[in-house]
Amino acid sequence: MPKRGQTVNNQKKSNRTRKPYAREITALFVAIILLFITGILVTDIYFSRNFYIVDVSGRSMEQTIHDGDTVYAARNFHLERGDIVIVDVSEYSDYNGDGEHNIIKRLIAMEGDRVKCEDGVLYLSVDGKDFEPLDEPYVHGENNYEFEEYELKAGEIYVMGDNRPISKDSRSTGPFLAENVIGVVPDWALEIRGFIGFWSRCRNAVTNLFG
Numbered sequence: 001m002p003k004r005g006q007t008v009n010n011q012k013k014s015n016r017t018r019k020p021y022a023r024e025i026t027a028l029f030v031a032i033i034l035l036f037i038t039g040i041l042v043t044d045i046y047f048s049r050n051f052y053i054v055d056v057s058g059r060s061m062e063q064t065i066h067d068g069d070t071v072y073a074a075r076n077f078h079l080e081r082g083d084i085v086i087v088d089v090s091e092y093s094d095y096n097g098d099g100e101h102n103i104i105k106r107l108i109a110m111e112g113d114r115v116k117c118e119d120g121v122l123y124l125s126v127d128g129k130d131f132e133p134l135d136e137p138y139v140h141g142e143n144n145y146e147f148e149e150y151e152l153k154a155g156e157i158y159v160m161g162d163n164r165p166i167s168k169d170s171r172s173t174g175p176f177l178a179e180n181v182i183g184v185v186p187d188w189a190l191e192i193r194g195f196i197g198f199w200s201r202c203r204n205a206v207t208n209l210f211g
Contacts, residue, residue: 060161073183105159
């Protein structure tokens with residue numbers, strides 16, 4: 001039968017054994033938190049240089065992008081037909097009364113192209129070729145609009161919203177200048193737009209913590 005002194009010594013040894021594990025767990029937890037914060041800061045630096053966040057207001061791009069969605073727009077881009085673009089309209093009188101500075105639309109045609117719409121079907125002629133109907137699976141709403149053929153001049157672009165019945169775009173305001181495009185929404189940003197809002201809140205929290 002062990003003596004009382006031996007029992008006390010065994011308990012002290014057990015306490016000394018548990019304390020290092022507690023310190024290691026705490027250190028591991030702190031390291032994980034610091035790694036998470038560092039990851040957010042590094043990622044934020046990269047994305048801030050190459051992208052910016054767009055908070056969408058309005059329904060003109062439904063069902064592709066919804067009112068209240070948050071997406072990334074690339075700062076550096078090469079325009080292509082079909083791109084979703086951010087256009088600075090601050091100098092366009094048609095938008096001054098609406099208080100809008102930027103709009104988000106789909107790029108339909110570029111300089112030299114000819115575009116027209118008949119019975120709700122959009123036709124495009126590129127490089128002087130014959131008109132061909134555009135395949136537009138993203139279009140939302142009834143396609144009952146029409147407009148006459150228009151040939152885009154140098155530097156011009158023709159943009160339309162995917163929600164055609166309610167979109168205010170080049171059909172009513174005319175073409176825009178390509179130089180007024182300030183961003184292009186990449187395809188992957190559409191896939192993760194639900195996560196971008198969460199990421200933006202995390203980034204702002206960390207930035208405010210160290211700001």
